Amino acid sequence: MARYRVLLAGCGSMANTWVDYALKHSDIDIVGLVDINEANAKAFSNEHQLKVPIFREVKEGASATEANVVFDTTIPDAHKEIAISSFEAGCDLMAEKPMASSIEDARQLVAAAEASNRFYAVMQNRRYINQIRALRRVIRDDVIGKTSFVSADFFMAPHFGGFRDAMESPLILDMAIHTFDQARFIIGADPVSVYCHEFNPEGSWYKGNAAAICIFEMSDGSVFNYRGSWCAEGVPTSWESTWRVNGTKGTAIWDGVHSPFYETVKPTSEKVFLNEFTREQIEVPEKIREGHFGCLDEMFTALSEGRQAETDCRDNIKSMEMVFGALESAAKGEKILLG
Ligand SMILES: NC(=O)c1ccc[n+]([C@@H]2O[C@H](COP(=O)([O-])OP(=O)(O)OC[C@H]3O[C@@H](n4cnc5c(N)ncnc54)[C@H](O)[C@@H]3O)[C@@H](O)[C@H]2O)c1
The missing domain is CATH 3.30.360.10 (Dihydrodipicolinate Reductase; domain 2)
Incomplete structure (x- = not known):
């Protein structure tokens, strides 16, 4: 079993880069996909030849796949819900910018990550x-x-x-x-x-x-x-x-x-x-490595070393x-x- 069992939420255009990263690293397995639009998830799964289950929600997907990390590449309005569900499911989170659609929601997410002692880093490629x-x-x-x-x-x-x-x-x-x-x-x-x-x-x-x-x-x-x-x-x-x-x-x-x-x-x-x-x-x-891959390298290194990533939510809230x-x-x- 790979060290990182990733549930990927949001099967749109940005997800291609994230899945590409995962497929190039032997310690990362994509174990499930989450999307409110099933057709998007199916098309994405076919394109990347992923033989994994598809879910509508992180909660359901995380418990069925025993994921320990969530990649969030959904739209900004969905980021809050995905983050809270990830922490509740005991998963660490690596997410696309922006943290949320309002500063109040973003602050709530920092508090939720701290309260659940979860890793939460944001893509600033x-x-x-x-x-x-x-x-x-x-x-x-x-x-x-x-x-x-x-x-x-x-x-x-x-x-x-x-x-x-x-x-x-x-x-x-x-x-x-x-x-x-x-x-x-x-x-x-x-x-x-x-x-x-x-x-x-x-x-x-x-x-x-x-x-x-x-x-x-x-x-x-x-x-x-x-x-x-x-x-x-x-x-x-x-x-x-x-x-x-x-x-x-x-x-x-x-x-x-x-x-x-x-x-x-x-x-x-x-x-x-x-x-x-x-x-x-x-x-x-x-x-x-530049761009998304460089930021993901740092996120996974930080996670494995048990430290905050450079783009940890507590830093990103300032941006x-x-x-x-x-x-x-x-x-x-x-x-x-x-x-
Ligand atoms: N870092 C960068 O350079 C960069 C560049 C472009 C986009 N982005 C960010 O990436 C994120 C995604 O952008 P995109 O262009 O891929 O969007 P997109 O619209 O192509 O894809 C989003 C996907 O999320 C799904 N989705 C929406 N709500 C959902 C929910 N509640 N639960 C599960 N799935 C849901 C949609 O069905 C869709 O498949 C955004 O936050 C955007 O700001 C970052």
């Missing part, structure tokens, strides 16, 4: 990129000095169709958690307050607000500025955003595609109007607070204190 880890290392090593001003620009124009086109705040709710989580990861600080202006630009094909500007004050005293749009045709940024991290000694840049670099002040004994700078490409010796704080600020037109 955009932390698992070698370049972002190299950028973070340089910033933690104080190469550009104390971080003071961090900016992320996210300008893309995906024509998804489907549920995102009808959402009230598609950019902030569906995408920005990745960028907000990356900001915390890069500078190693947590949010203290947010002011957000959300809007739907002229020509947008989304019903809800597809663009936003947010100003976060962070716990290390720095300011994180997010500018994003999901209906910005032309000159797109990468999905990882374009980053500018300004410190007391210099500035680091990462476009999300190429290796990051930084410029620091060239020492001089003269009094000058504008300094000259030395530019250094940041080496990327980091060699983790969730950034999302829901930004929405509250936009609705009220005022700065919101977080934490």
Whole structure:
């Protein structure tokens, strides 16, 4: 019997990556599928040649299969119910972002994981990129000095169709958690307050607000500025955003595609109007598996070592607070204190 007996809940598009990971690891067995739409589960089972039972609910599936881990790749509105049922069934949980559809529900899930002493980690695959880890290392090593001003620009124009086109705040709710989580990861600080202006630009094909500007004050005293749009045709940024991290000694840049670099002040004994700078490409010796596989590697390593994963629910709630704080600020037109 494999060490990890996984019940996979939600047989949609994201589940393909999760099942692919499981099938490539001999200590993980997929022992059952859960989906409210049986046709989705059957099609998924056929596609991946899984000879496992299909259930409508985690509770029933966990007891019938003696699963000890649940993968949750259902839609955000179902995450709360899947998490609570997983903990009640004595299963550890690895789940897609976002933790839940509201901050209150997400906080309840953290409390439920703690009360049941269960492992609960959240997919934040955009932390698992070698370049972002190299950028973070340089910033933690104080190469550009104390971080003071961090900016992320996210300008893309995906024509998804489907549920995102009808959402009230598609950019902030569906995408920005990745960028907000990356900001915390890069500078190693947590949010203290947010002011957000959300809007739907002229020509947008989304019903809800597809663009936003947010100003976060962070716990290390720095300011994180997010500018994003999901209906910005032309000159797109990468999905990882374009980053500018300004410190007391210099500035680091990462476009999300190429290796990051930084410029620091060239020492001089003269009094000058504008300094000259030395530019250094940041080496990327980091060699983790990237994306979902990297995040799942960390989750399973943490579970086997009996420690919290990097993206444990107690950490992820801070990225969730950034999302829901930004929405509250936009609705009220005022700065919101977080934490
Ligand atoms: N990390 C990433 O980069 C990334 C990218 C895309 C989507 N996601 C996240 O992955 C999750 C799934 O997204 P998707 O695009 O695969 O969605 P999807 O709509 O393709 O699939 C969701 C599946 O869940 C099932 N489902 C819905 N409610 C359920 C319930 N109560 N119980 C059991 N099954 C239920 C649906 O029938 C469907 O088969 C979402 O939370 C989304 O935000 C993450």
